[in-house]
Amino acid sequence: MCRLLAYAGPPRAMADLVTEPCHSLVHQSQGALEAKFPVNGDGFGLAWYGHAAAPGVYRDTNPAWSDENLASLCRVVQSGLFIAHVRAATDGATARENCHPFAHDHVCFAHNGQIGNYPQVRRSLENNLPDDLFHHRKGSTDSELLFLLLMHHGLTTNAQRAVDRVTALLAAAAPAHGKPTRMTCVWADGQSLFGFRYGSDGKAPTLYQGRTASGGHVLASEPLCDHFKNWTAMPVGQVVRLNRTPQAAL
Numbered sequence: 001m002c003r004l005l006a007y008a009g010p011p012r013a014m015a016d017l018v019t020e021p022c023h024s025l026v027h028q029s030q031g032a033l034e035a036k037f038p039v040n041g042d043g044f045g046l047a048w049y050g051h052a053a054a055p056g057v058y059r060d061t062n063p064a065w066s067d068e069n070l071a072s073l074c075r076v077v078q079s080g081l082f083i084a085h086v087r088a089a090t091d092g093a094t095a096r097e098n099c100h101p102f103a104h105d106h107v108c109f110a111h112n113g114q115i116g117n118y119p120q121v122r123r124s125l126e127n128n129l130p131d132d133l134f135h136h137r138k139g140s141t142d143s144e145l146l147f148l149l150l151m152h153h154g155l156t157t158n159a160q161r162a163v164d165r166v167t168a169l170l171a172a173a174a175p176a177h178g179k180p181t182r183m184t185c186v187w188a189d190g191q192s193l194f195g196f197r198y199g200s201d202g203k204a205p206t207l208y209q210g211r212t213a214s215g216g217h218v219l220a221s222e223p224l225c226d227h228f229k230n231w232t233a234m235p236v237g238q239v240v241r242l243n244r245t246p247q248a249a250l
Contacts, residue, residue, distance in 0.1 A: 001035040001037070001040075001085060001088055001090075001112055001113065001114075001205060002040055002087050002088050002100070002111070002113075002221075003028040003029065003035065003040050003086050003088075003112065003221040003222065004025075004083070004084065004085045004086075004087070004100070004110045004111075004112050004184070004186055004220070004221050005017055005018065005025045005083070005084045005085075005218070005220045005221070005224075006082070006083045006084070006110070006188065006193050006195070006217075006218070006219040006220075007079075007081065007082055007083075007115045007180070007188040007193070007216055007217065007218050007219075008080065008081050008137055008188070008193035008214075008216065008217045008242050008243065008244045009080060009212060009214060009215060009217055009244060010080060010214045010215065010216055011078045011079055012078055012079075012212075012214070012216070012218040013075060013076070013077065013078050013097045014046065014048065014073070014074040014077055014078075014079060014084065014183075015074035015075045017072070017084075017218060017224060018038055018046070018070075018074045018084045019070070019071055019074050019075075020055075021085060021224040021225045022224075022225045023122035023222060023223065023224050023225055024224060025064070025084050025085075025086060025220070025224075025237060026038065026064045026065055026070070026071075027167075028065060028086065028221065028222055029041060029044065029064040029065050029086040030063075030065050030175060032221075032222065033209065033222055034206045034221065035088070035221075037088060037116075038109060039088065040062075040063070040064075040087060040088040041063035041064070041065075041088070041092045041180075042063075042087040042088055042089040043059065043060060043061040043063075043086075043087040043089075043094060043095075043096070043098070043099035044059070044060065044062070044063070044064035044067065044070060044084070044085060044086045044087065044099065045057065045058065045059035045060075045083075045084070045085050045087075045099045045100050045101050045110070046058045046059075046073065046074075046082065046083070046084050046085075047082060047083045047100070047101035047103060047110075048077060048081070048082035048083075048190075049079055049080070049081040049082065049188070049190050050079060051204020053106045053190055054103065054105065054106050054229040055082075055101075055103055055106070055108045055188070055190070057101065057103050057108065058070075058073060058075055058079040059096055059100070060096060060099065061094050061095060061096055061099065061101040062245075064086045072190075073162075079238050080244050081188050081190065081191075081193060082188075083097070083109075083110050083186055083193075083246055084090070084101075084110075085101055085103045085106055085110040086101035086230070087099055087100060087169065087217050089117075089139070090114045090142075091106060091114065091115075091118050091119070091141055092139055092141035092142075092143075093140065095139065097138040097139035097140075098139040098140060098141045098144070099142075100143060102131075102147050104147070104148070104151055106189055106190045107151065107155065107156060107187060107188070107189050107190075108149050108186065108187060108188055109147040109150070109186070109187040110143075110185070110186050110187070111143035111146060111147070111183060111184070111185050112183065112184045112205050112207075112221060113146075113182045113183030113184055113204075114179075114181070114182060114184075115142040115146065115181050115183070115207050115220050116170075116174055116178050116179035116180050116181040116182075116200065117174060117175055117179050117210040118142045120173065120175060120178075121170075121173040121175075122142070122145070123189070124125065124173050125145060125149065125170075125173055126145065126170070127147055128149060128152070128169060129145075129152060130152060133148045133151060133152055133231045134148075134224040136148065136207075138191070146166070146183070146185070147187075148164050149169065149186075150163065150187075152166060153165040153166055155187070156189055159194055159196075159239045159241070160238075160239045162176035163185075163196055163198075163239055167181075167198055167200075170200070171200060172214070174200065180200045180201035180203070181198070181199070181200040181202070182198070182199045182200070182201060182203060182204055182205055183197070183198050183203070183205065184196070184197050184198075184204065184205040184206070184207045184221065185197075185198075185199040191218060191241065191243070192239065192241050192242060192243050193210070193219065193241070193242065193243075193244075193246060194239055194241050194242070195207055195219045195234055195239070195240045195242070195245075196238070196239045196240070197235070197236045197237070198236065198237060199235055199236065202236075204220055204236045205221070206222065206233070207219060207220070207233070207234040208220050208221075208222065208223055208231045208232065208233055208234065209232055209233075209234055209240070209242075210223065210224070210230050210231045210232075211230050219234070219242070228243060
């Protein structure tokens with residue numbers, strides 16, 4: 001299972017969350033504590049917002065712990081809204097186009113989990129995409145397909161309704177007695193950060209919400225430091241929206 005992290009708040013260096021904490025996302029890429037396998041070494045990615053409406057995106061297939069470019073970028077790039085992800089591949093090859101986050105227009109998206117029986121249901125799910133979104137697809141993962149399905153069903157206008165429609169679509173496509181669908185998703189639209197957990201069997205991957213000293217919001221697969229006491233588990237089945245706070249001194 002992958003590990004992810006997202007932030008919305010006063011602008012800060014991405015290193016403050018991605019590389020520097022004692023249980024940072026990069027640390028989780030080698031030593032995850034709440035995943036089936038501790039290593040997430042099949043690539044990584046960052047998406048962050050600056051002055052433009054669309055996010056900047058940097059992705060690669062190197063393990064996050066071994067990429068010096070990642071450490072350098074996180075040290076110098078400041079943003080008030082960003083998403084980071086380290087990948088443990090389930091479906092799709094280890095390739096740059098399969099690394100998260102994915103972006104379309106002004107929205108970026110990252111996912112942890114798996115659509116149950118994806119090889120069997122992939123074609124029927126793809127048939128639900130309109131041509132423009134189908135041709136936008138670059139990779140082969142269930143994660144990117146999930147993102148594009150959500151976009152098609154109105155992720156930018158009514159996120160909860162889009163999620164409800166897509167989870168219903170996944171449930172209808174699932175074969176009887178098949179593997180469950182379990183997922184955690186985070187996405188951003190340039191102004192707000194969103195998070196969602198779902199399990200067709202009631203068992204959803206972890207996602208925690210925390211606050212920084214400067215008032216920012218953090219979503220993470222695992223708490224970033226053991227000594228932080230303000231982490232709470234996100235609800236299952238409910239989209240949570242976290243708005244960017246006014247700019248303030250860090």
